[in-house]
Amino acid sequence: MSATINSPIQSDCEVISNRRVGAYQHLTLAAPGISERVRPGNFVAISVGDSRSSMLLRRSFAIYQSTSRGPFGGTIEIIVAPHGAGSTWISQRAPHDRLNVVGPLGNAFKIPKDPVRALLVGGGYGSAPLFPLAEILRQKNSRVEMAVGASTAERIFAPVEGKRSVHSLAIATEDGSIGVAGRVTDLFDNSLSNIDIVYACGPMGMLKALTAIGERAGVTVACAVEESMACGVGLCMTCVLPVKDKTGVIKMVRSCVEGPIFDGDAVQWDGIGTIPPGTYGAPR
Amino acid sequence: MSATINSPIQSDCEVISNRRVGAYQHLTLAAPGISERVRPGNFVAISVGDSRSSMLLRRSFAIYQSTSRGPFGGTIEIIVAPHGAGSTWISQRAPHDRLNVVGPLGNAFKIPKDPVRALLVGGGYGSAPLFPLAEILRQKNSRVEMAVGASTAERIFAPVEGKRSVHSLAIATEDGSIGVAGRVTDLFDNSLSNIDIVYACGPMGMLKALTAIGERAGVTVACAVEESMACGVGLCMTCVLPVKDKTGVIKMVRSCVEGPIFDGDAVQWDGIGTIPPGTYGAPR
Amino acid sequence: MSHEVFDYSTTLGSAHFPNPIFTASGCAANGKELSAFFPLTDIGAVVTKSVMTNPRSGRATPRMAETPSGMLNAIGLQGPGIDTFLREDLPWLVEHGARTVVSIAGESVDEFAALSRKVRNSPGVSALEVNISCPNVENRGLVFACDRASAREVIEGVKRSVGNSLPIIAKLSPDVTDIVAIAQEVVGAGADGLAMINTLLGMVINTETMRPQLANKTGGLSGPAIRPVAVRAIYQVHAALPNIPIVGMGGVLTGNDAFELVLAGASAISVGTATFNDPSAPVRIKNELAELLVARGFTRFSDAVGFAHRAQA
């Protein structure tokens, strides 16, 4: 396995700001050394609590924005959904608090050299890393459409600034509280006409559905997955999922170093949570 | 065993202030319900960290001052020496933080009905609970001399306000940085002439030495001891020390409910950390 | 929340309890001190500190050390001895309406049998807990609970003394290669229920003195640190002996933690170390667990017992 090692660094980062955005907290961290090397799709792993916390494991967050310069010598921004005890703790940090951050981690969205017609699909906070991707795609003269879905309005992350980086933005909520009532996949026709590539970040179910749509339309879907991670840096093998390699062999690959972005076609969506029959090294 | 049960209560107390005093932090807590019932010598047990802290056990602190009324509806004050991880965490709390407090706990210094000539001896932060005791003794027209000792000046706790409650105050430091160079026991002649009763709070070694001096002089020494406590409320039996009861039998008694104040004569100082031969229920 | 329709009661052999939250032996003394924080009648039962035949001084101090998410203790079963206990402590509990599980400990098979006979003859006892995590002085100090034959002999002796007059709950140690085998052994010998887990053997070394922190060197590890071991042990034993009620314990700090042990197979939950952290923990946990069960749609506590074995993913 030739893991894409990003040469992450570990650094105590000061919280610059923490603002509420709907159901989420938008944290900006001074992260010189990390921020310069961020590519869209990368994530960071943040430790929780003080040195006497009972929570040992880091929590992973997709990088929303990063600036390599500025008054704080480089910052990164993350969008945190308070969920369990760890993400809740991180979501409550105040300016001047420090967070220990390891990053940038994981692979990045592949950017085509030539202009393309791209569809970016985000579920919940999954839209966050798609905005910087949109920026870059637009700089390359691509056409960027974005579709964002969530259960309810406050879980839609689509800030005004973000809207400037896309040509179109469609929104769907399951309860219809904003945008179209329904799922994000209801927003575009299954044929994906006029789309060359789909980039997606969100829950596994959404990624799986998009992959199926992409397959029918013959369009590649780049999926950023979210698997439980104990280390985030390739040491522990907890974050694996079954992915077909180029030779057609299914392997359990680490989503923290060989992902989190995978070609939707390659991921064995139905096999997640199992060892699919025929997997390399499967028990006989 | 007829434990003196103080009917403690448990309460989330707001930190009103936290000031540095030499090597210590002086914390004032809003503690209505607790403060009204404090008697000098009582202590509180305070929990450490948030609900995800790896530190489960409460830390005990002698109550310095308590007011039963006022803008905060009753406060208690404690003097915290940052030592290990738990006391350090408590010492760093800021106003408006909340601490979960159980108290008042333990027995109290016995106050003679008639005026006496009392010597109060404090080692390090051990002087703290002696100041309110001095107040009460003075109200009863007793003569109150105080002697305070520590390794160095910043570990002497003897605030200006406190000096008003005593007739005399002598200080000793081992490094001579303030007061007499030497131990607190060097401050008064071994004969304890003109003293009817000694009240002491400080390290075991000091209490033991004072008990010996008191024995020679025929003066009772009331000692507030400090044993490692897991619960502080009488449940766990970790905080025991060998104490002779009225019938002369040595028993392992809980310093959290039957103490922390014991008659120095009764405590088997040399037997601490052992089960002295002949102790009630000792292994045969 | 409609608690009225929720049946919180539980059963251990012939004993019934209005709710399944108990104290843990050695973590509530004999009830008196805890009653400052809540009425003892609020919880399912008070499990008393394991009592032996004679008064015991216990071990020298230091007897405890804090550890990550847990603690070590080496109290050494300090206590008043069975006669004083039955004369003073038990009547106090009965008088205050506390349902009481009396925990006994012995150093020989005969001592256990004699203790249980005395308890049988005392009014107001709901069940008998037999703490076999003690060294057997007649067998090289081997802990009864760590040896199938010794464990069996103790429970057989107790059963002979007690018959069916009181449910016998054997308290197991996790410090064994195969806890299911020990469980089967004691159930075969007549135990009506199992209490698990007792503490794990551990040690802390004080890096200042460079010596073991406890005077006794080793001590028992308790608290949330050991909860995964408790859940595993309860799950394994409930799978093997689905009809034997288990009093589950080990690191329960919240109603959610208690729920984990219930799902694994516990019919009652003892709250131990958590009580040192929060003296109101038993009642708090009782309320939290009820809320959780009702929120999950359970109308009877007993339906949740061992549910993790049945539920599909």
Place this chain on the structure above:
Amino acid sequence: MSHEVFDYSTTLGSAHFPNPIFTASGCAANGKELSAFFPLTDIGAVVTKSVMTNPRSGRATPRMAETPSGMLNAIGLQGPGIDTFLREDLPWLVEHGARTVVSIAGESVDEFAALSRKVRNSPGVSALEVNISCPNVENRGLVFACDRASAREVIEGVKRSVGNSLPIIAKLSPDVTDIVAIAQEVVGAGADGLAMINTLLGMVINTETMRPQLANKTGGLSGPAIRPVAVRAIYQVHAALPNIPIVGMGGVLTGNDAFELVLAGASAISVGTATFNDPSAPVRIKNELAELLVARGFTRFSDAVGFAHRAQA
């Protein structure tokens, strides 16, 4: 601090290491990823993920759960198989100057023997760790490390294959009634050293799904939660076998924690779960431990090994 006069080196049988801080098997993959955080030459040795004969997919996910001051894992020994390991991973480590302890795991006595033969014939290996905490498929899935006879047979087989060409370190499980007995057994069979402790068997039940959190149901408990168990096990085994070097592990997060294990009797310390919390943990701990030892007046690391057995209160 005058580190110049401080001798930090340690020895496991015939193998010498400039310092005693190692990674723990399965917590550092095969070194490559960790080298982003510090030069692998800085630490005493990299202990590789236990490797088996054939490539292994490992177990289904979820493979982990966070627990109080610890975690559960059920990776299922995912790995490339010994041939790929020796062709790709080991040479990379050797090339980068890392001292390497190769950890092997098998499902039968023969598999262990065959694996060890392949490792013996590979250049650049400092020592062989034999992870016997795996189920023995030829004996009802009983874990080798939990059965004296099986443990002995594995080490005998490995010893026959390896002779004195490589120090053999047997890795023990704490999930036994008597770890000293197992230690004596494997040392009798030819082990030159012991690694302890492996994880404790645990379970977490997800109270939302009401099912075991791990796909495999049970998993191994690691992290600071288990440190008191590790200290106790190391202390007991060092007392019984004072001349057998022990690679200590279990919840070491700081230099002070490492010092505890050293005082108990460990000649080297593996850092496992802590590395997930802090990828620089092994070097940080190396530096912290050195400071502590120097502050306590030790001029040689080896003088501190087992000091808690000697020091007077």
